Amino acid sequence: MEDVDAAAVKDRSGYRKESMRSFVIGDVHGCAQELGALLGKLDREDAGARLVFVGDLFTKGPEPEGVVEELLARRVEGRELVLVCGNHEIKLRKHLRRAVDRPREEHESNHAETVHALRDSGLLHEALELVEEAMCQVTYAIPGERCTVVHGGIDPTLGLALTPDAHKVTVKSEEDERDWWWDYDGRDGLIVVGHKPFREPVRVPSPDQRRGRPIVVNVDTGCAYGGMLTAYEPSADRFLTVPSQQALQPWFMGRRQSSPEMAAPRAASDARDRKLSG
Numbered sequence: 398m399e400d401v402d403a404a405a406v407k408d409r410s411g412y413r414k415e416s417m418r419s420f421v422i423g424d425v426h427g428c429a430q431e432l433g434a435l436l437g438k439l440d441r442e443d444a445g446a447r448l449v450f451v452g453d454l455f456t457k458g459p460e461p462e463g464v465v466e467e468l469l470a471r472r473v474e475g476r477e478l479v480l481v482c483g484n485h486e487i488k489l490r491k492h493l494r495r496a497v498d499r500p501r502e503e504h505e506s507n508h509a510e511t512v513h514a515l516r517d518s519g520l521l522h523e524a525l526e527l528v529e530e531a532m533c534q535v536t537y538a539i540p541g542e543r544c545t546v547v548h549g550g551i552d553p554t555l556g557l558a559l560t561p562d563a564h565k566v567t568v569k570s571e572e573d574e575r576d577w578w579w580d581y582d583g584r585d586g587l588i589v590v591g592h593k594p595f596r597e598p599v600r601v602p603s604p605d606q607r608r609g610r611p612i613v614v615n616v617d618t619g620c621a622y623g624g625m626l627t628a629y630e631p632s633a634d635r636f637l638t639v640p641s642q643q644a645l646q647p648w649f650m651g652r653r654q655s656s657p658e659m660a661a662p663r664a665a666s667d668a669r670d671r672k673l674s675g
């Protein structure tokens with residue numbers, strides 16, 4: 398019996414990388430309690446699965462230091478963590494860099510709370526390393542699956558390969574505009590994103606086989622705004638969620654799934670790409 402169990406554990410540990418399960422986790426935004434709860438849930442599914450974070454790990458929520466601790470603890474356990482770059486990683490990096498270089502200086506940016514919380518818990522360097530690691534990875538193709546993770550999305554007219562990195566990290570339509578995923582035909586496989594929060598995960602079905610695997614999934618369910626924290630398992634086409642502990646923001650209450658009928662497709666706009674909104 399012992400030999401059988403040992404073999405099963407070894408198999409889950411990932412020597413056949415292509416068979417390793419992956420979970421893509423939405424915008425954590427400093428919500429450490431919810432992250433702990435979600436990771437506990439995922440561990441009960443498969444304690445050896447790869448954890449792919451879609452970006453925006455630290456800002457907005459109450460406990461960025463707790464998020465650093467959760468991530469480092471999983472690394473120590475030998476878990477495979479993949480950090481994809483969000484727009485908030487880019488925004489936060491310079492503030493963290495400055496705080497590391499000048500630890501006694503008070504910070505007065507809109508990231509001050511995040512920076513101070515990390516500094517007061519002695520995790521500035523660790524947070525900076527995680528942020529810089531994420532910034533090296535704008536896209537992540539899950540091994541063995543036709544699935545790519547990016548923070549914001551792609552320009553469907555250009556496709557995954559030709560969409561500029563800045564666009565991939567920041568693309569977000571306005572309230573009354575059509576989301577890019579309604580104009581995507583699935584040619585680059587399944588694209589999993591975060592960045593634009595809705596009350597429910599967005600799941601865009603393939604146009605030619607409506608019951609098959611989706612072509613776009615958005616796992617940002619607004620944990621920092623009182624929604625929930627969502628993980629998605631691409632191979633099983635399945636969502637796992639935990640409720641947010643944060644106060645429900647009034648503007649977020651009505652953020653239901655966008656519809657393909659909404660407005661006309663917009664032209665790609667470089668000006669909008671430069672605006673790091675959200």
Ligand SMILES: [Mn+2]
Pocket residue numbers: 453483484485548591592593675
């Ligand atoms: Mn974002």
